[in-house]
Amino acid sequence: MSDTAGDDLDLRGLRRGAYVILGGIACALGAGALLLHVRGPAANTPPQPFKGTAPLLQPAPQPDRVRYMQEKRHLLDSYGWVDRQAGIARIPLAEAMRLLAARGGAPAAPAAGKPAPATQPGRTPPILAPAKEAR
Numbered sequence: 711m712s713d714t715a716g717d718d719l720d721l722r723g724l725r726r727g728a729y730v731i732l733g734g735i736a737c738a739l740g741a742g743a744l745l746l747h748v749r750g751p752a753a754n755t756p757p758q759p760f761k762g763t764a765p766l767l768q769p770a771p772q773p774d775r776v777r778y779m780q781e782k783r784h785l786l787d788s789y790g791w792v793d794r795q796a797g798i799a800r801i802p803l804a805e806a807m808r809l810l811a812a813r814g815g816a817p818a819a820p821a822a823g824k825p826a827p828a829t830q831p832g833r834t835p836p837i838l839a840p841a842k843e844a845r
Contacts, residue, residue, distance in 0.1 A: 768774065785800070792798040801809075 786803045788800075788802060790800050792800050
């Protein structure tokens with residue numbers, strides 16, 4: 711079989727290119743191995759392997775997760791003090807939503823000195839950008 715296929719493909723050139731690429735890879739690997747042998751390991755390599763105890767992992771964390779979620783659900787569904795000295799208490803989430811709905815869910819009062827934007831039923835109120843007012 712000849713080294714050319716058709717009129718424009720030279721298999722000898724392709725073979726030579728492949729040998730050059732493989733030779734370059736071999737030289738790079740050899741140079742890397744030589745540098746590791748001469749200079750030793752990298753500067754950030756620990757001098758000795760870690761000899762501490764392995765971290766303790768739970769074989770089955772699911773019961774702890776269930777207990778954690780029950781504890782959080784209990785906090786959401788019960789009354790209690792957050793900070794008794796400051797007078798801050800918590801109420802059940804359902805109760806807080808009921809109170810907010812009964813109050814009408816009114817937004818916080820506008821800042822002093824700024825008139826509340828006029829709204830029409832069914833229209834979105836304009837957004838006041840403080841950065842534009844400061845200019």
